[in-house]
Structures are given as C-alpha cells and as structure tokens.
Amino acid sequence: MDRDARNLMRPINSDFTSSSSSSSNSDLFRSVQAALKRHRPLETSIRPKRMLAPRREVTKGSASSAAVVDTKSSRDVATQGQDNTAKESSVQPHDMPTSAKETQEDACVTAVSNSSSITHTFDENLDVPIDQTKPDIGASCHFESQGIDAQKKVQFSIGTGASSLEMEWVSISQAEASAVINHDSKHQNILNTEADICLKSDGGISLLAKRTTAAQDQLHQFRNFLSQPMTQSSVVGPSCATTTSVHATSAPMSTTYCSSLHSGYHMPVEPLKDSNVNPQPSNAPLRGTGAMSNPQIAVAAQPSTSAVDTQNEGKEYDLSKEQKGCKLSESEYQENPSLPDVKQTEVESYAGDVANARSQVTLPPNLCSDTKSEPSKSEKQEKAASGKVVPAPRKKNKDSDLFIKVNGKLYQRLGKIGSGGSSEVHKVISSDCTIYALKKIKLKGRDYATAFGFCQEIEYLNKLKGKNHIIQLIDYEVTDKALLHAVLSGSINNKDGRVKDDGYIYMVLEYGEIDLAHMLSQKWKEMDGSNQTIDENWLRFYWQQILLAVSTIHEERIVHSDLKPANFLLVRGSLKLIDFGIAKAIMSDTTNIQRDSQVGTLSYMSPEAFMCNETDADGNTIKCGRPSDIWSLGCILYQMVYGRTPFADYKTFWAKFKVITDPNHQISYEPVPNPWLLDLMRKCLAWDRNERWRIPELLQHPFLVPPVPTQPSSHDHSCKLLRLIGQNCTSDSEASKLVCQLKQLLEDPLPSTTSQLLTSRDQQCTLLCQVSKVCLQLQEHFQRDK
C-alpha cells in the first residue's frame, strides 16, 4: 500500500487501531499524535479548526452547486460550520470531539475511495475505456487494428458484459465518492498537519522544514504559472450540469467555495501582476496566489508572523521553529504515514469539484516532498493495485510532467482522463483556474499521412467552433510546424516520410464531466433488479441531444464515422460530440466519402462501413456517408433502450461481420411500451442505407414529437374516416404514423401560419399533393398488409 493510501486510511481519533502501518514505530507515533491531538492546547490547534467551519458555512451554497454528489461528512461539516459561526468569538473545548469525529468519518470515506486503484479497460457494450477497480476480472477485450494508414482504426470491443458493466459502475461511484471526499480529506489533512506541528513543536521531530523548502520552491514555480491576473475559475461538477465560477479578483475569498473551504486564514486576494515574482520570504504573507491559496500551504509555508489572519497574529504556527527541528529521514517518513502529507490532497477524480481543482493546483505532487516524483496518483494507484512492487520514489524533478505548455500557456496536469487509440487526454487547469481537457497526440514515428489525419481533427474542430453540441477547441499546438503548414495548405509533400522529431499535437478542449457510456451504465445500474424500463423522457431528452450534435456535423458535411456513447460528453447539461479523429469531410460532388480503410468501433459500425470500397451486387462501389452515422445512432438508441448493442450477442469480429453485412438478418427487438420507439430504431437500423432516415426527419419523428391526441369535437367529425382507421391500426406504427400525418395535414396544414395566408394556388396545390401522397402511401401500406 502506498503512503498516500495509508495516510488516507488512517483513523484520526485516539481510539484507532493501527490499520495501516505495519511498523510499531509508526503505531506508537500515531498514538502519540492522536493523544496530542486530543489534548493539544487550544491556542495552537483548535483555532484554525474553528476557523475552517465558518468559511464552509459561508460557502455552503456554492459547494452544493459545485459538487452534486454530496456526502454525509461534507454535510456534517457544513452544518458544523453553521454552528460554529455563532461560537466563533469564543473557543469552545467541545469543538474538538466534533472535529475529530468528522475527520474520522472522512478518513473512512477516503479509505474506501482509495482502496481501489483505477485502471483502464474496455466494456463490451460501451467500447470505451472505463475506470475499473482491481483486480482486473471480467476483463473485456479491446482489439485495435491499425488500418492502412495507421490512424484509420477499427476497434473491436468484445468482452464480458455484465461483469465489466458492474466494474464500471463501481468505479464511477468511487470516482464520485472521491470527488466528494476530497475536500474533507484535505480538511482532515489540515488537522493532521496541525497535530503534527504540535507534536513536532513538542518533540522536535520535523520533516516539515524540508518539505517547506520544497513547498516554497513549488510555490515560486506556481506563482510564475499564475502570472496572469486570475479572473475566473470555472469547474464542472460530477455528473450533472454544474458550474462554479469564482471571480477571484473581485469576489472576497470568504464567499468562494473552494478557496476558503479549508482555510483557517483569510487570504488577501490580489491578481499577480508580475510573472517573475520572486519567492516570498518565508515570513511573508501568501500574496498573489489569491484563489489558489490553500491552508496547507499556509500551514506549511507560512510562519507565525503571517499577516493573513491579523486576529490570530502571533498565534499561528511558527514554522521557523519547525525548520530548526531535526528532520526525519525519508525512510522514517515513509514509515510514518501519520506525518502530514500534503500530497494527500492531490486527489484525482473524473469529475472534480472546485475544491479539488484548487487543492490540486496549489499543491502539485512534489510540493510536499522532494522525494515524491510520481507523475500522477492514479498511475501510482494502478501500479499498486496491479500487485507490482511500487519502487521507492525517485528524486527527480517532474515539473515537466506537471505542466504542459501549449502556445506558451501553462496548464497544470490534474490527472489523466483516459487514453484513446492514439492519444492521451489529461484533465488540466489553466492559470485562470479553468478546467480543460488536454489531448496530447504523440507523432514521433508516425508517417506523415497519419499525422496529417490527426491534424484534421483540429481542422474539423475549428470549423465547428461556436456550435453548441460540439466540444469546443480552446487552443492547439502542433509542434511540427512543417506538418501544420501542410495541413493548413491542404497538401503534404512528404507523404511517405515519418515524423522523426519528438512531435506532438496538443489540443486544449472544453472539459466534459461524464460520457454517455458511463451515464448509460449508471442508468442501467439504477434499474438493475427492478422491472422498470428506461424512462422515456430521459431517453427523449438525450436522444434529441445526440441528434442535434450529429445534425450539426452533417450540416457541415462532416461524417463522424465513430459515433458511440463514449464520444458524447456531458458538458453543463448538454451532450457534446468529441473525437473527430477519423471523421471525414464529404466532398462537394458527392454525398458519400471514400475511405482508405475500415473505420469505426465494431459494435456501432454500419454494414457499408464493413464493406467500404467493395462493390455491391450492381457493381457500384460501396461508400460511407451520413447514413453510416445514422446506423451508429441506431445502435446507440438500441443500447439506450435495451442496455446492449444490437449485435452484442455476436462476440467475435467474424460473427459480427457476418451478421451485420447480411441483408437478410433480422435484428431482434423486444417489445417496448411505445411503438414509436420501435419504429424509430427500425428507421435508423434499416440495412439498406437509402431507407434510413436522415437527421431532419429523425428530429421530427413521432417519438420525439408525439402527435397530440385531438379532442373529439365538431371539427373532428370531418375526420371520422381517419379516426376510424386510426383506431384500427394502433399496433401498426407505420399506419398510425401516416394517419397522424394525414390528420395533421387536414386539420392544420400550416401550423405556423394562419389559414388566411393559404391564398396562393401553388401553396394549395402543394398541400393537396401532400395529402394525396400520404393517402396513397396509406392505401399501399394496407394493400401490402392484406
């Protein structure tokens, strides 16, 4: 178990039994610490804790908006905060047990969230990397074959559905839990830090001095990072549309959620005006870090003379004293998990909240110890959970790993979100405290044609700038300028050459909280065991969002080619489309695109995508166009309705290939309460691509726009024939649809205009023509069904 995990799991109160350390020294140490915590003098230990609570109370509102998933402990803290506000003027000894209890709770929660590590695997139905707890049972397979020009890939995602689905769900819960408990674990951290400081003051044992030096260095680096005035921090919450914006330069710190969340200090907020701020002397107040201020930095890096809390001036921790104390060796430190571990606050979660983001920003991993150089916690957890021996931390400056520069702007890595076939995506925070996703594509060793293909994603995203349902590209950099030039000019000279230099493509993207694949698995998990069917309104809402996203690209003559739930991200309540890695623009002279190789993700691939460029029975070349995307949408809808893709039963590539390319194969549809839903799925999953509906039609499908049942009225008598026909074909969705259309045309031919406007002969002829056309269709339908 790594040190972080041990720290997070340790009990805080005095009654703990050693659950984390095998070392008797550390047991003893922690016992002493706990005892001291219980009995420490109020002046040195309780005050900051008292001061934490009111801050929380003040910011409770924003907290709740930022972190949708709330835990009991965080609520407790908030409540406690309220209570304590009233008592602020007088220190009450009985504050102590409450705090201890709280931290113990937090510790428990933290232990759960840290007891598993996160790895990536793939779910059969979802075809996305999912966070999975170790051990890696029920692993599904994710094959990826490079096509002719490498970036054209076919992903085969086959596996063991139930188990991986289960795993995924667990991990989601954990991710959320970890998102929630972050600030509480940090709170606990402060308490621990306090306790340790007390202990060290008394006992004279300190590693803190060393860490403080590191902290100051780090702080200096971070000040440079924050060279621009901070204007806004915008962080999205876990699974719902939640955004918290903090105007650090204008809002008082005490009103922001995160900045004051754990702070026992009132930090002055000033924008950094000088990017080359020298490291502050150790007794200087923490200025300029503004919203980034963190009490742990304050505790670790500020001496008692800190001006941050004038009320408590002279009673703050005297760090210089600490620095004079003797230091623990690194090994001693490793064996003493109860020592303050600032890194403990570096928690990565899929859906971080503001508090997380800030603590992560203020406390880069190597802040607390110069011996810690792991690139990220999740990576460390992966290693730990895989049973491999985690090597002792090496002394290495990992700042290059910590910050990623794109076009001269620094972004601090908060953790790896995932990696695709060709890229790594990191959660990052910019100097103005906005969370982004940073996609990093390594080009070295790839041929220019492939690299060119990667760059096209940038092109598409640029083209789709400002479109609501497309993930927004904030900034990008292609380090190989020749390549970028080639992309911009639309031609590559060196097509067969390989990118030799260490070239990268960086894309700074809007950050998505959760993808549809995870949302779906959550939804199915919720319904697990019950006889419920999927909530139709939920389905309608997200289906419409999906259609709007795809409509946007189809209007721009772009075929995505890899539509799957994992490529729709939830951003502030809207689904947005990502991953244009294999998208293709439709040439102006055709409605189809020609592909160099098969593309897409197997479970969502259309028959024509499997047979792309082959010739059909009539000798025509099979091409992929917008209908191919519609097929993929059909598979997504099917999955939303039934919880699995239409060909999930066919496990191997060849089985899938055979069944999907077979025009006579009948997809099975279990009965659903709404016949329109069946009709909709059929419209998308028509084998013949010419029969598939287009997006504009799908947006008007009666499943999304249910025909309003008309009240029997005198007017209705004129449509008696239609009513009678309609009553007799309720189970025939095709006939019902035609009857509805006819009714609509007869009753309200131009809903948006008044009937007086129906004056033009042409308009009247058009409408009559439409009526006869629908009548004819209905008649033919009945004749076929006879």
Ligand SMILES: Nc1ncnc2c1ncn2[C@@H]1O[C@H](COP(=O)(O)OP(=O)(O)OP(=O)(O)O)[C@@H](O)[C@H]1O
């Ligand atoms: N803007 C974003 N916000 C949050 N997560 C993102 C964002 N963009 C991508 N991701 C996540 O990063 C991972 C990989 O992203 P992406 O699909 O773009 O990479 P890729 O290399 O094209 O992968 P694929 O193998 O799916 O083609 C996915 O888990 C995805 O959900």
